[in-house]
Amino acid sequence: MVKAQVRIQEVTYRYGSRVVLRNVTLDIPANQITVFFGPASSGKTTLLRLINRLNDDISGTSLSGHIYVGDQDIYAPGVDVPSLRRRVGMVFALPLPLPGTIRENVLYGPKLAGIRSRARLEEILYKSLSQAALWDEVKDRLDDRASALSGGQQQRLCIARSLALEPEVLLLDEPTSGLDPISTAKVEQSLLALKEHYTIIIVPHSVQQGARIADYAAFFLMGELVEHGPGVQVFQNARDRRTEDYVTGRFG
Amino acid sequence: MKKPSSQTRVARLPSRPLEFAIESLIRVLGFSAIGFVTLIFIFLLTEGLPAFLQVRPGNLFSTRWYPTFDLYGVLPLISGSALVTITAMLIAFPMGLFTAVFVREVAPNWAREVLKPLIEVLAGIPSVVLGFFGMTMLAPIVREVLGAPTGLTALTGAIILAYMSLPTIISVAEDALDAVPKSYRDASLAMGATRWQTIWRVVVPSARSGILMALMLGMGRAIGETMAVMMVTGNAARMPEGLQAILKPVRTMTATIAAEMGEVAHGSTHYHVLFGIGLILFAITFLINLAVASMMFQKRSRGGLR
Numbered sequence: 001m002v003k004a005q006v007r008i009q010e011v012t013y014r015y016g017s018r019v020v021l022r023n024v025t026l027d028i029p030a031n032q033i034t035v036f037f038g039p040a041s042s043g044k045t046t047l048l049r050l051i052n053r054l055n056d057d058i059s060g061t062s063l064s065g066h067i068y069v070g071d072q073d074i075y076a077p078g079v080d081v082p083s084l085r086r087r088v089g090m091v092f093a094l095p096l097p098l099p100g101t102i103r104e105n106v107l108y109g110p111k112l113a114g115i116r117s118r119a120r121l122e123e124i125l126y127k128s129l130s131q132a133a134l135w136d137e138v139k140d141r142l143d144d145r146a147s148a149l150s151g152g153q154q155q156r157l158c159i160a161r162s163l164a165l166e167p168e169v170l171l172l173d174e175p176t177s178g179l180d181p182i183s184t185a186k187v188e189q190s191l192l193a194l195k196e197h198y199t200i201i202i203v204p205h206s207v208q209q210g211a212r213i214a215d216y217a218a219f220f221l222m223g224e225l226v227e228h229g230p231g232v233q234v235f236q237n238a239r240d241r242r243t244e245d246y247v248t249g250r251f252g
Numbered sequence: 253m254k255k256p257s258s259q260t261r262v263a264r265l266p267s268r269p270l271e272f273a274i275e276s277l278i279r280v281l282g283f284s285a286i287g288f289v290t291l292i293f294i295f296l297l298t299e300g301l302p303a304f305l306q307v308r309p310g311n312l313f314s315t316r317w318y319p320t321f322d323l324y325g326v327l328p329l330i331s332g333s334a335l336v337t338i339t340a341m342l343i344a345f346p347m348g349l350f351t352a353v354f355v356r357e358v359a360p361n362w363a364r365e366v367l368k369p370l371i372e373v374l375a376g377i378p379s380v381v382l383g384f385f386g387m388t389m390l391a392p393i394v395r396e397v398l399g400a401p402t403g404l405t406a407l408t409g410a411i412i413l414a415y416m417s418l419p420t421i422i423s424v425a426e427d428a429l430d431a432v433p434k435s436y437r438d439a440s441l442a443m444g445a446t447r448w449q450t451i452w453r454v455v456v457p458s459a460r461s462g463i464l465m466a467l468m469l470g471m472g473r474a475i476g477e478t479m480a481v482m483m484v485t486g487n488a489a490r491m492p493e494g495l496q497a498i499l500k501p502v503r504t505m506t507a508t509i510a511a512e513m514g515e516v517a518h519g520s521t522h523y524h525v526l527f528g529i530g531l532i533l534f535a536i537t538f539l540i541n542l543a544v545a546s547m548m549f550q551k552r553s554r555g556g557l558r
Contacts, residue, residue: 052442086444096439099457108453109443158439165443 005030005199011065020046024225033200035210038220044203048171052090053081089162093174095154097146105146109165124164132160133190152183169199177205211235219243303528306521317489319522328489332502335492337475339410345467348421356429357451375419383483386412400499404486407498412480417470428462465547472540482507505529
């Protein structure tokens with residue numbers, strides 16, 4: 001077993017009286033692609049957002065259990081949330097370039113993190129755009145508005161934006177749901193190349209996508225972690241009946 | 253031609269005359285509203301345009317407003333309006349923007365529920381009440397604190413005008429901030445930005461056009477205001493000169509019309525010039541509205557953002 005980069009221990013998450021996640025325990029291996037999948041409102045996106053503490057500002061919620069990133073208990077008192085979020089990047093379902101140019105988008109995070117050296121910023125710009133497989137397409141127009149890019153390019157820009165912070169973990173919430181098949185393939189390819197440097201957790205937009213890219217997979221159903229294991233096993237030889245039914249398309 | 257079946261004809265006939273009457277009524281009312289606006293505009297033109305013919309341009313666009321000596325220089329009035337309005341915006345815009353940011357982004361829910369209706373009540377205060385407040389409370393403060401010879405100054409007017417345009421600026425800017433999708437905030441927060449960094453670098457820039465619109469609408473409200481301004485600016489038709497002008501009395505276009513219209517002989521040159529000033533004022537507010545409309549159009553065609 002490889003080293004676990006993110007450890008989720010007995011996490012129960014409530015929204016009001018509704019239980020969104022029920023006693024989830026899961027180790028996420030480093031430098032692999034872990035797929036969270038399941039039908040709508042199964043809690044997979046919520047768990048993803050919890051790893052980045054993005055649900056902090058939502059009132060009426062309560063969390064019990066622990067989530068560790070590296071060795072840090074991220075819900076322990078006194079954790080610096082912005083610096084945690086720099087270690088755990090997140091890409092959302094809709095490509096959302098911030099107002100401004102391509103360059104400004106990528107360097108938004110690093111500049112906030114206090115990096116001022118022009119040379120260092122240029123290096124980050126090149127490296128993150130290359131890793132997101134976008135450099136060749138935008139290298140001549142880095143100062144154009146980011147909103148002028150196509151949907152697929154915008155989404156890879158969002159990936160580059162997260163990578164610019166050199167996070168330990170990269171979270172992706174249905175990153176290809178708004179994209180055409182060719183753009184989807186490009187994003188998936190760049191993810192496969194990225195796992196060498198990053199621990200990736202993704203909520204795929206279809207079971208097929210999950211099966212294509214998963215090294216490790218976790219199946220969620222109504223807030224419960226039904227089954228987890230190596231991707232091949234979960235997608236092709238599920239131990240739990242419900243997983244098999246979902247994967248083969250009998251429900252969901 | 254297809255013949256309607258006798259059945260439908262029987263069923264529809266009784267409602268027809270009523271339908272026709274209602275339709276005609278609506279049409280008449282609608283057209284008369286447009287008609288009145290047109291008539292007012294024509295009236296303004298026929299009464300105002302002679303001013304530009306009867307008074308030489310050299311006189312009209314000079315700096316001396318002494319109607320009794322046939323000196324009709326409107327520049328002091330235009331610059332008086334400009335000085336008061338621009339100063340008012342310098343005060344009201346930052347305040348309004350910060351308030352909108354506070355109400356929308358920072359305040360807890362209960363505070364928002366209290367603040368929003370309060371701001372709307374602010375908009376309903378009659379201007380004469382604000383003018384009264386300005387005369388009795390604000391003017392002495394301006395006189396004593398800033399050492400002006402009189403408390404009725406351009407600054408006093410600007411402060412009152414700022415106060416009057418605040419509700420407009422706040423509510424329009426707040427709507428613009430509200431229209432920024434939550435996902436923008438999430439995206440910024442997810443990259444390790446703090447809440448303030450997110451507000452200043454992402455939310456406010458995204459709402460830029462709406463915030464600009466808030467400024468223009470606030471300005472439109474300020475430049476057309478008459479009563480409060482007349483009560484607190486001192487009404488001296490002198491050219492504002494230098495930075496000191498802010499602490500001296502000025503006279504705005506609106507106040508001039510309101511103060512002098514009751515005393516002029518109908519059809520005299522002075523009378524026409526006052527209407528001419530009204531025309532100039534109308535042209536300025538029209539330009540502001542045009543700018544707002546084009547901004548709104550741009551905003552819509554770009555899908556509500558940026």
